Amino acid sequence: MRELMAFEWRVLRRERTLWLVLAVFLGLGAHASASGARFTGERRAAIAELTTEQRARLDSIAALMPQLDAGTVSVPSFLDPRMPAIAGRGAAAQYAILPPGPLAALSIGQADVQPFWAQVTTRTKQTFFVNDEIENPARLLAGRLDVAFVILVVFPLLVLALTFDVVAGERERGTLALVLAQPVEPRRVLGAKVGLRALLVAGMAIALSIGAAVATGLPVSDAQTVLRLIAWSGVVLLYGAFWFSVALFVNARRLSAAASAVALLGAWLLVVVVLPALAAAAISVTHPVPSRIVLTTQLREATDAAAERRQDAVATFILDHPGAVSDSGALSDPLVQAVALQDAAERTMAPHYAAFDAALDAQRRAAERFRLLSPALVVQGALLDLSGSGEHRFRHYEQQFDRYHQAWRETFTARMLRRERLNPASLAALPDWTFVEEDWDTLGARLAPGVLMLLGLVLAIGVPGWRALDRAARTA
Amino acid sequence: MLRTIASKEYRELLRDGRFRWAGSIVAGLLLVAGLAGFTAWREQAAQRDAAQATMQATWFNQPSKNPHSAAHYGLWAFKPQMTLAFVDRGVDPYTGTASWLEAHRMNEFRFRPAMDATAAQRFGEWTAAGVLQQLIPLLIILLGFSAFAGERERGTLRQLASLGVPTATLLRGKALGVTAALAVLCVPAAVLGTVVVTMSSGASGLLRLGALSAVYLAYFGVILTVTLVVSARARSARAALVTLLALWAANGLLVPRVAADVAQAAFPTPTAREFQAQVQRGLATGIDGHSPSGARADALRDSVLRANGVSSVASLPFNYDGFSMQRGEEHANEVYAHYFGQLWDRFGQQDRAQLVGAVVAPVIAVRFLSMGIAGTDFGQHRAFAEQAEAYRQEFNRVMNNEIRDRARADESFSYQADSTLWRSIPAFTYEAPSLGRALATHTVSLVALGAWLVLAALLVGRERRIEVA
Numbered sequence: 001m002r003e004l005m006a007f008e009w010r011v012l013r014r015e016r017t018l019w020l021v022l023a024v025f026l027g028l029g030a031h032a033s034a035s036g037a038r039f040t041g042e043r044r045a046a047i048a049e050l051t052t053e054q055r056a057r058l059d060s061i062a063a064l065m066p067q068l069d070a071g072t073v074s075v076p077s078f079l080d081p082r083m084p085a086i087a088g089r090g091a092a093a094q095y096a097i098l099p100p101g102p103l104a105a106l107s108i109g110q111a112d113v114q115p116f117w118a119q120v121t122t123r124t125k126q127t128f129f130v131n132d133e134i135e136n137p138a139r140l141l142a143g144r145l146d147v148a149f150v151i152l153v154v155f156p157l158l159v160l161a162l163t164f165d166v167v168a169g170e171r172e173r174g175t176l177a178l179v180l181a182q183p184v185e186p187r188r189v190l191g192a193k194v195g196l197r198a199l200l201v202a203g204m205a206i207a208l209s210i211g212a213a214v215a216t217g218l219p220v221s222d223a224q225t226v227l228r229l230i231a232w233s234g235v236v237l238l239y240g241a242f243w244f245s246v247a248l249f250v251n252a253r254r255l256s257a258a259a260s261a262v263a264l265l266g267a268w269l270l271v272v273v274v275l276p277a278l279a280a281a282a283i284s285v286t287h288p289v290p291s292r293i294v295l296t297t298q299l300r301e302a303t304d305a306a307a308e309r310r311q312d313a314v315a316t317f318i319l320d321h322p323g324a325v326s327d328s329g330a331l332s333d334p335l336v337q338a339v340a341l342q343d344a345a346e347r348t349m350a351p352h353y354a355a356f357d358a359a360l361d362a363q364r365r366a367a368e369r370f371r372l373l374s375p376a377l378v379v380q381g382a383l384l385d386l387s388g389s390g391e392h393r394f395r396h397y398e399q400q401f402d403r404y405h406q407a408w409r410e411t412f413t414a415r416m417l418r419r420e421r422l423n424p425a426s427l428a429a430l431p432d433w434t435f436v437e438e439d440w441d442t443l444g445a446r447l448a449p450g451v452l453m454l455l456g457l458v459l460a461i462g463v464p465g466w467r468a469l470d471r472a473a474r475t476a
Numbered sequence: 477m478l479r480t481i482a483s484k485e486y487r488e489l490l491r492d493g494r495f496r497w498a499g500s501i502v503a504g505l506l507l508v509a510g511l512a513g514f515t516a517w518r519e520q521a522a523q524r525d526a527a528q529a530t531m532q533a534t535w536f537n538q539p540s541k542n543p544h545s546a547a548h549y550g551l552w553a554f555k556p557q558m559t560l561a562f563v564d565r566g567v568d569p570y571t572g573t574a575s576w577l578e579a580h581r582m583n584e585f586r587f588r589p590a591m592d593a594t595a596a597q598r599f600g601e602w603t604a605a606g607v608l609q610q611l612i613p614l615l616i617i618l619l620g621f622s623a624f625a626g627e628r629e630r631g632t633l634r635q636l637a638s639l640g641v642p643t644a645t646l647l648r649g650k651a652l653g654v655t656a657a658l659a660v661l662c663v664p665a666a667v668l669g670t671v672v673v674t675m676s677s678g679a680s681g682l683l684r685l686g687a688l689s690a691v692y693l694a695y696f697g698v699i700l701t702v703t704l705v706v707s708a709r710a711r712s713a714r715a716a717l718v719t720l721l722a723l724w725a726a727n728g729l730l731v732p733r734v735a736a737d738v739a740q741a742a743f744p745t746p747t748a749r750e751f752q753a754q755v756q757r758g759l760a761t762g763i764d765g766h767s768p769s770g771a772r773a774d775a776l777r778d779s780v781l782r783a784n785g786v787s788s789v790a791s792l793p794f795n796y797d798g799f800s801m802q803r804g805e806e807h808a809n810e811v812y813a814h815y816f817g818q819l820w821d822r823f824g825q826q827d828r829a830q831l832v833g834a835v836v837a838p839v840i841a842v843r844f845l846s847m848g849i850a851g852t853d854f855g856q857h858r859a860f861a862e863q864a865e866a867y868r869q870e871f872n873r874v875m876n877n878e879i880r881d882r883a884r885a886d887e888s889f890s891y892q893a894d895s896t897l898w899r900s901i902p903a904f905t906y907e908a909p910s911l912g913r914a915l916a917t918h919t920v921s922l923v924a925l926g927a928w929l930v931l932a933a934l935l936v937g938r939e940r941r942i943e944v945a
Contacts, residue, residue: 017718028730035737046747110598113570113590132588134748136823137567137854138830138844139740140590143598145733152599153729161718258714262494262618265721269501273611276600277505281512283597288516291523292587293554293574297530300552304534360592367594380599390595 004184004192012196021158028154029208032147033215036105039146040216043100043116046133050095050117061091062424069423082421085335088122088412092422096120096404096433098397101388102228105216106209107148109389112140120405120433122412124299124342125353147212148383151236152376153272155208156243159201160264163247165257166193167473172257180474190473194466198244205240209233224437231447232386238454239379245462252468275374282370287363290356298352299345306344310337313344321417339413364391371450375457378450385443392446396438407431477641478649485653489619495657498618502611503661510562510604510665514672517562524554524573532903540894543875544801550578550871553864553904555585558851559677560684563669564605566852569593575861577868579875580805582812585861605846608692609839610728612658613699617720619657620703623650624942625713633942643942647708651700651936658696684911688849694929695842701932708942727837735833735840739826751819758811776803790885797888798879805872812865820858824917827854834924841924848918851908855917859909867904874901 012018061081067073068082077083081091098116101107115132143149167190170176179189209232219225250263306313317340371377384390408431415422489495535551553575557568572585590598602611627633636646666689673681703720710716746754780796781787789796827844834841847853874897883891915922 031734031737042747046749049749110591110595113588115591132572132584132586132748134745134751134819135570136736136740136745136826137570137857138823138827139736140570141567141843142732142736142830145730145737149733154725157725258712258717261714261717266498269614273602274501274505276596277508277602278600280597280600280602281508283594284512284516284601288519289589289592291520292592293523293527296552296574296587297527300531300534308539364594367596371596374600377596377600380595384595 005196008192008196021161028150032150033212036146037216040100040105084412084415093119093121094433096401102225103387107387107389108144108146109384111389114394122409159243163197164261164264166251168257186474201240205236209236228386235382241458245458248469249461249465252472254472272376276377279370279373283367287366290359302345302348306341314340317343382447481649482652485650486656489657502615506607509602513562528554536898538898540892543878543893547579547872547875555860559681560850561852564846564850566847568852571857575864616699619654621716622713624708625710625716684849691845698928698932705935727839731833731837735830739829743825755815794880795883798876802876831920838928841921844918844921848914871901
């Protein structure tokens with residue numbers, strides 16, 4: 001068998017197609033890896049800058065506080081960081097940072113249209129996610145040539161280019177009859193041809209995963225990264241296996257080489273273009289993106305309504321915080337009043353926010369279902385999920401963000417009502433932001449249906465494809 | 477002769493199952509994309525109009541308050557879309573859709589629709605423009621790749637040559653035949669488009685639709701020529717197909733992405749933090765970097781006092797706070813105009829740099845032209861942003877001048893104005909650039925597409941001899 005494969009390799013390596021395929025593959029892989037590495041590098045640099053800025057700001061406030069207490073320095077009251085209302089609104093605010101995903105350099109995914117940090121203050125949530133990274137919209141429209149794109153779109157084409165004429169080529173050249181006349185079992189010859197190509201495809205899949213991971217400088221010593229990288233490689237292998245079995249299946253149809261190329265191209269179009277287009281249209285029609293424009297006008301109306309009923313708002317606020325109000329002076333404090341008004345507006349907005357989030361979540365669940373229409377979408381979902389550049393990790397971030405924002409507001413409201421003054425110790429005791437990655441169970445549960453479907457397809461197409469090809473190869 | 481060749485080619489294609497299949501799929505996708513695009517466009521237009529009306533009403537109906545508070549209250553401007561945006565959404569999903577207009581600062585646009593959509597949609601979603609830019613070329617390739625190579629393999633090309641059919645006639649006849657087959661698909665689509673556009677935007681929409689059709693026709697002409705020329709020169713039908721598919725993938729999938737990366741590397745944009753810092757520095761020190769605001773404020777006050785021959789701002793014949801706030805606005809306006817202008821010019825440079833890729837991938841030029849005509853390119857986003865900014869500057873000016881002219885020196889921030897003042901500023905309306913002005917920003921794309929057309933014509937002209945075997 002090894003001898004046969006060596007022969008086949010000698011034949012294959014004389015073909016221009018092979019070297020062309022490998023050159024394209026290497027070139028694109030290199031460009032994609034470089035582009036992913038640059039993207040995450042820029043993100044990390046921005047995050048480092050934010051962290052430094054925050055450290056410096058908090059340190060300078062901590063240094064200023066005792067001086068203000070001692071009266072050696074004075075600032076206007078609306079800049080006094082000891083006032084909880086001032087500190088909570090910006091001076092002591094922390095950045096809620098979403099670090100690049102575990103395999104971010106392999107897939108930029110949605111990360112280039114999602115914000116990755118926000119400064120958490122006591123203000124309303126609507127004011128936060130405004131920190132879009134500057135990017136030419138024409139580039140966002142063109143899309144990224146990242147490793148995930150190479151895998152999803154280009155890799156299948158390369159697999160098909162290697163496999164579209166396993167038998168048809170020999171038959172058309174008339175050499176199949178000669179091969180069949182040899183004292184070797186036809187199945188073994190075929191096995192060598194198919195096996196060698198399978199090895200090449202698998203090699204490309206592994207190179208695209210591990211090679212790109214090394215090329216982009218992923219921390220391969222980290223256990224989490226390694227686990228995800230293994231899962232990623234598995235998905236890529238499975239995707240390669242899917243296309244390989246489709247190729248076997250078409251090869252068994254005894255078409256001419258050109259006809260089998262057209263048929264495989266049709267399959268590629270169906271899986272990579274047509275079915276995803278139908279899935280996307282289905283998602284858009286059944287679950288349109290909820291409108292942030294509508295949310296904006298609702299917030300405006302809620303804020304206006306709260307301002308009109310200022311007395312009510314303040315009264316409700318006091319009732320909501322029993323015992324927290326230390327003296328009646330707090331109530332005439334314009335800062336407390338502002339918080340009360342904001343509270344009233346948020347109360348009106350709560351059902352709107354909930355409806356918006358529910359619509360987003362429903363859209364995401366629908367997307368997961370419609371993904372199953374196409375193996376390419378299944379693989380896209382899995383790759384983005386594993387690399388952490390899809391919508392799920394972002395939703396996970398938003399949820400943690402909401403909890404953190406809630407905690408931040410509560411602690412500052414309580415301190416403000418008690419007319420507390422912050423000091424360096426209370427500054428250090430403020431809630432800290434840390435992002436917790438999704439656990440494996442949640443991730444695995446989301447990936448499982450797609451992966452199982454892909455596995456099922458490989459078996460359902462590949463096994464009969466191999467049998468039929470085996471039969472077809474016995475006739476010259 | 478020409479007609480015979482064309483009608484033979486046309487009939488052969490229509491009878492070919494492959495074409496019927498591929499044609500129906502592309503037509504189906506075009507229909508789905510068009511319908512989904514139009515539904516979304518109509519819904520968003522209604523939402524936007526309602527939101528803009530509500531916003532404007534909240535501004536007009538403000539209770540009596542200090543004009544500066546009103547300026548802080550501000551309002552939102554929501555970006556409208558032309559009808560043709562349903563064909564080509566252009567950069568709209570990636571620029572924000574709304575801008576918050578308030579006192580002191582020019583805000584960036586918020587709410588990119590792409591942020592709230594799913595990754596599956598970003599990967600899979602096709603606008604009608606996407607189908608026209610990517611899938612119709614693929615269809616043309618499928619229709620035309622065997623036009624010569626196939627006849628050569630079957631040996632019929634030798635027979636044709638022996639009949640004395642001139643090469644040029646053969647080429648033109650085949651082109652005509654493929655065009656006719658394609659027209660079966662494109663003409664109904666164009667008619668449908670015309671009906672939709674006429675119903676929702678009238679004559680101006682039709683002009684744009686005409687321009688859009690011209691661009692796509694030119695593009696299809698280029699693709700068709702390249703397909704036939706490759707077919708005429710290829711060794712076999714298989715080789716023709718492989719070459720054309722490689723060209724197709726380069727044109728639609730790879731080169732535009734690489735070109736965008738290269739353009740970003742050649743003309744880098746600042747990061748959001750760098751940009752913020754630049755603006756902050758500009759605001760604090762003036763654009764030239766030599767006039768810190770404290771000193772500038774003092775100088776302004778002194779010069780105003782001197783000019784009016786008084787010794788304190790309280791004795792000025794107008795309210796000094798209103799006056800100086802307006803001066804502050806004007807300085808900020810300059811700073812914002814400078815840095816945003818710089819950033820947007822940079823995007824323009826990047827877009828032109830991307831067009832270098834049009835040397836191999838004409839789709840890049842077509843994409844810019846298509847967006848430009850559909851009113852969804854960055855230039856028209858910028859036009860909207862600039863008009864919204866002009867509106868913001870105007871209402872701030874009116875508010876500050878009200879304080880300057882009406883408020884006593886001691887009531888700068890307690891003086892109350894009523895809705896007469898809010899209503900004295902006309903509602904915000906956006907005047908979209910004309911088609912001519914929109915296209916003027918895409919001259920490089922026009923030249924690129926024109927060059928491809930000329931090249932195509934030259935290629936056809938040079939095909940005097942075709943190898944028959």
